[in-house]
Amino acid sequence: MIPRYSRPEMTAIWAPENKFRIWFEIEAHACDAQAELGIIPKEAAQAVWERGAFEVDRIDEIERETKHDVIAFLTNLAEHIGEDARFVHQGMTSSDVLDTCLSVQLVQATDILLADLDRVLAALKERAYEFKDTPTMGRSHGIHAEPTTFGLKLASHYAEFDRNRDRLQQARGEISTCAISGAVGTFANIDPAVEEHVARKLGLIAEPVSTQIIPRDRHAMFFSVLGVIASSVERLATEIRHLQRTEVREAEEFFSSGQKGSSAMPHKRNPVLTENLTGLARIVRSAVVPALENVALWHERDISHSSVERMIAPDATVTLDFALSRLAAVVENLLVYPEIQKKNLVQLGGLIFSQRVLLALTQAGLSREDSYRIVQRNAMKVWEDGADFFTELKNDSDVTASIDGDALKDLFDMSYHTKNVALIFRRVFGT
Numbered sequence: 319m320i321p322r323y324s325r326p327e328m329t330a331i332w333a334p335e336n337k338f339r340i341w342f343e344i345e346a347h348a349c350d351a352q353a354e355l356g357i358i359p360k361e362a363a364q365a366v367w368e369r370g371a372f373e374v375d376r377i378d379e380i381e382r383e384t385k386h387d388v389i390a391f392l393t394n395l396a397e398h399i400g401e402d403a404r405f406v407h408q409g410m411t412s413s414d415v416l417d418t419c420l421s422v423q424l425v426q427a428t429d430i431l432l433a434d435l436d437r438v439l440a441a442l443k444e445r446a447y448e449f450k451d452t453p454t455m456g457r458s459h460g461i462h463a464e465p466t467t468f469g470l471k472l473a474s475h476y477a478e479f480d481r482n483r484d485r486l487q488q489a490r491g492e493i494s495t496c497a498i499s500g501a502v503g504t505f506a507n508i509d510p511a512v513e514e515h516v517a518r519k520l521g522l523i524a525e526p527v528s529t530q531i532i533p534r535d536r537h538a539m540f541f542s543v544l545g546v547i548a549s550s551v552e553r554l555a556t557e558i559r560h561l562q563r564t565e566v567r568e569a570e571e572f573f574s575s576g577q578k579g580s581s582a583m584p585h586k587r588n589p590v591l592t593e594n595l596t597g598l599a600r601i602v603r604s605a606v607v608p609a610l611e612n613v614a615l616w617h618e619r620d621i622s623h624s625s626v627e628r629m630i631a632p633d634a635t636v637t638l639d640f641a642l643s644r645l646a647a648v649v650e651n652l653l654v655y656p657e658i659q660k661k662n663l664v665q666l667g668g669l670i671f672s673q674r675v676l677l678a679l680t681q682a683g684l685s686r687e688d689s690y691r692i693v694q695r696n697a698m699k700v701w702e703d704g705a706d707f708f709t710e711l712k713n714d715s716d717v718t719a720s721i722d723g724d725a726l727k728d729l730f731d732m733s734y735h736t737k738n739v740a741l742i743f744r745r746v747f748g749t
Contacts, residue, residue: 319636323598328639331426332632334374340419341391342370344516345406348498351515358405365402370395388412409508413619414498417532420627421493422520424540427635428490434642435483435547439476441649443747446472450743453732454568454659455670460560462666464673465735468569468654473746475554480746482547489543492536496520497528502618529618534609537627541609544634548602551641555592555599558648562589568659572651591648598641605630663732667700668707674729675711675721682720692716 319329330336346366353363372394381390389412396403407415450469455462496517500508510524517524525532562570571591573579579586608630612623663670672693679689696710696717708730711717717726 319632323640324636325639325643328427328430328636329632331423331430332636334377337419337423338372338374338377338391340422341388341415342372342395343520344415344418344498345392345395345410346370347516347519348408348410348512349406351509351512352405352408354515355509355511357509358408359402362402362405365399366406369399369402371398386412388415409500409506409512410498411501411530413528413531414500416624417528418496418498418516418520418522420631421495421522421532424493424537424631424635425490425521427631427639428486428493430639431544431547431635431642432483432486432490434639434646435479435486437646438479438642438649439483441646442472442476442479445649445652445654446470446476446743446747449654449656450739451736452654452656452659453663453736454656455662455665462662462670464670465663465732467736467739468656468659470736470739470742471557472649473743475550475557477746478550478553479547482543482550485543485546489540493540494522495525495532495536496522497525497532499525499528499530501530503528503530531615531619531623534612534615534623538609538613541605541630541634544638545603545606548599548638548641551638551645552596552599554645555595555648558592558652559589559596562587562592566662567655568662569652569654571648572653591644595641595645595648598637598644602634602638602641605634666707667705668730669697669700671707671730672697674734675717675726678721678725678729679717684720 319332346363349358349363349366352358353360372391376394376397377387377390380393381387384390384393392403392407395406399406446469448469449472450467452468453465454468454471456464456466496513497503498508498513498516499505499510505513513524516522527533558569558571560566561568570587571589573587578584579588579590608626612626615623676686676689676693679692680686684692692714693711696707696714699705699710700707708726711726712723721729
């Protein structure tokens with residue numbers, strides 16, 4: 319995490335103060351449950367809440383000696399609580415604290431990411447309706463294909479991010495588990511009721527079976543979803559980058575007053591935000607493979623996953639939060655040029671209507687092979703000689719033998735290609 323690509327609300331989740339506060343709440347709630355069961359004095363549980371405190375610097379100091387972060391935390395906690403601290407962490411193991419805390423932090427992070435997605439979705443929906451009926455060039459392999467609308471382009475991205483929101487909501491459920499089951503997860507030294515109580519207090523559910531740790535397939539699924547969302551960010555960013563190219567220039571990032579595009583060339587307006595988003599997406603996706611590799615741990619636990627998660631959990635969530643916020647701003651402020659889009663639609667002299675001519679010839683009785691050959695030979699004249707497609711077809715006796723002039727002209731109607739846009743919008747956005 320570096321400040322340049324971090325936002326304070328998400329960064330705060332991974333700050334030591336928040337982590338140790340969650341550790342304290344886990345221990346204190348566990349003491350309450352133990353007291354209700356009569357395992358520890360109720361006065362001791364009350365003392366934990368009343369006198370419990372910690373200092374990050376002191377914990378770090380103790381850890382330098384103990385080489386164990388949870389023990390360092392408990393030692394610092396005991397310095398404040400006093401004699402009743404002997405009842406803290408009864409029957410628990412370090413993973414009970416670490417894994418349950420990570421679940422809480424991932425849930426906190428997910429709630430921010432869900433809000434980020436809501437902003438992206440709102441921006442995409444607003445701009446999609448703004449350009450719902452604005453015809454633009456659809457491309458395949460980067461080459462002009464057939465007309466679509468700019469609103470339909472944005473609706474496609476909206477639908478994808480809407481699916482991503484559902485995936486993230488499901489991932490939130492996957493990761494919302496609590497494990498307070500003790501060494502090797504058997505509850506030998508702690509009552510399962512303690513886990514149920516702590517889970518309820520923290521807004522989690524009890525892990526059905528924890529081997530001493532929460533199973534890492536849950537985390538693998540979570541980070542995989544973040545990777546998918548990052549790929550969706552990159553897909554939209556890449557679309558904008560291509561549309562901003564000088565030869566296309568159908569849309570571009572907002573360029574503010576005083577902004578500079580190049581240290582050498584004052585005329586430059588570069589797609590720096592979407593290029594940045596492409597790079598940030600790579601960082602988020604880089605967390606996926608380590609998360610998958612964390613699933614296969616030794617027996618009931620090892621700590622090979624620990625160092626990985628201490629890095630990827632903050633980095634992936636902080637980076638994706640920043641990326642989604644930046645993407646929303648890009649969409650909200652995107653400059654769109656319908657006149658240039660219209661100009662690009664006619665750039666190839668009508669070739670974009672070739673399929674309609676092909677189908678019309680087959681409907682008139684020609685074989686598909688003959689129809690394709692006739693249309694293609696006329697199309698190649700446009701590619702190679704700069705001819706006008708309609709004119710070439712009108713002068714081709716093989717075409718006019720099957721399609722009269724008025725019918726041929728009708729095949730070049732732009733609205734034919736956008737007649738189902740309203741239907742698609744209803745599918746995407748509802749009624």
